[in-house]
Amino acid sequence: MSLRTCWLNGTYIAEEQAHVSIFDRGLLFGDGVYEVAAVFNGQLLDADRHLVRLARSQREIGLPAAYDAATLMGVMQELATRNGIQEGLVYLQVTRGAAERDFPFPAQVHPTVFAYARPKKLSDDPNAAGVRVHAVPDLRWQRCDIKSTSMLAQVLAKQAAREAGAFEALMHEDGLVTEGGSSNIWIVRDGIAYTRPTSHDILAGITRDVIFDVADDAGVTVVQRAFTLEQALAADECLMTSATSFVLPITRIDDHVVGSGAPGPLTQRLREGYLARAARLTA
CATH class of the missing domain: 3.30.470.10 (Aminotransferase class 4, branched-chain amino acid transferase, N-terminal domain)
Known part of the structure; x- marks a missing residue:
């Protein structure tokens, strides 16, 4: 009971x-x-x-x-x-x-x-060592900016990810990455972090917004630009952000190893910066 x-x-x-x-x-x-x-x-x-x-x-x-x-x-x-x-x-x-x-x-x-x-473990999240994501078509409706309880498409995407042995779904549409099943997706190329700009196609993540400030404090350049699945596969680093995962490195997309296969230095800086901010605000 x-x-x-x-x-x-x-x-x-x-x-x-x-x-x-x-x-x-x-x-x-x-x-x-x-x-x-x-x-x-x-x-x-x-x-x-x-x-x-x-x-x-x-x-x-x-x-x-x-x-x-x-x-x-x-x-x-x-x-x-x-x-x-x-x-x-x-x-x-x-x-x-x-x-x-x-x-x-x-x-x-x-x-x-x-x-x-x-x-839920947040500061000592075992997934901070890196997670695997599974690429799936984005089957959602045209108002993904609304945080709706109508989530059958995300349920199916995350179930497909689980069956594939992955932690999260990486959704894509018309060749472009939209977001994760319950996260925003970022890539890093040549020291610059990229994430898709907000629109009706994605949810404006709260953690995503905070990361802009964390990145600025860390001297990391962020560009809001859509990227393809192929660009994600070729990225130096890939990461996901959400309210209950904070910042997690993506080290594999299906069977493809991202970068070195270990959490990248920029991802680690952003995670550390986010945790430091969280500790400061809740002290």
């Missing part, structure tokens, strides 16, 4: 006692949005940025806000504290609520909002 506490529609409750309606539109249609923020040293990391993106996602799908950012920030931190999370994550989801099944929005919307916390 778990002693974990979650939060559902304004109430802290044991996870075993938390239930939503079978008519919830998040269940029926994937009609909702979500965020995942890291917990470091027992404190939320960049949750304010995640909540700004959550509000944008809600506006883009016409979903009213049931709680303001300050309230949600307090809930997320309280969940980390109650569950004893020193390193890990807090997941927050908002759906359009329960209504009779019909595709258009219900006349009266009462959002379902819930959150939970989980431990």
Whole structure:
């Protein structure tokens, strides 16, 4: 019997006692949005940025806000504290609520909002030694900038990666790398880091945005430019960024060894810089 506490529609409750309606539109249609923020040293990391993106996602799908950012920030931190999370994550989801099944929005919307916390190794992540990714076609819809709970394409991509013995999926479309199954992808060539510019084709990753500042502090040049799968294969280094992986080196793309096959020096500088910033902000 778990002693974990979650939060559902304004109430802290044991996870075993938390239930939503079978008519919830998040269940029926994937009609909702979500965020995942890291917990470091027992404190939320960049949750304010995640909540700004959550509000944008809600506006883009016409979903009213049931709680303001300050309230949600307090809930997320309280969940980390109650569950004893020193390193890990807090997941927050908002759906359009329960209504009779019909595709258009219900006349009266009462959002379902819930959150939970989980431990996860972040500072001492065993994957920091390098991960393998599996290249798959990007099958998603045309609004990947919205952090939607409709994630069947990512589920299939990540399952394909798991079956291939890889840690993450590397998605591509029309010859260009888009992003990972739940991460942004970068390459390094001749000392310059490249990542795809934001558009409706990718999610504007919070960790991705932070890395621009980390790179600037480290004297690393970053160029926002799309790159091909072939360019990723030929890169000196390849890396992925996400809220709960921070910065991880990609050392293999399927059976191809990236660079030397070990974490590259620029990737290591970015990871170290990100960890130093996280420690400073949560001290």
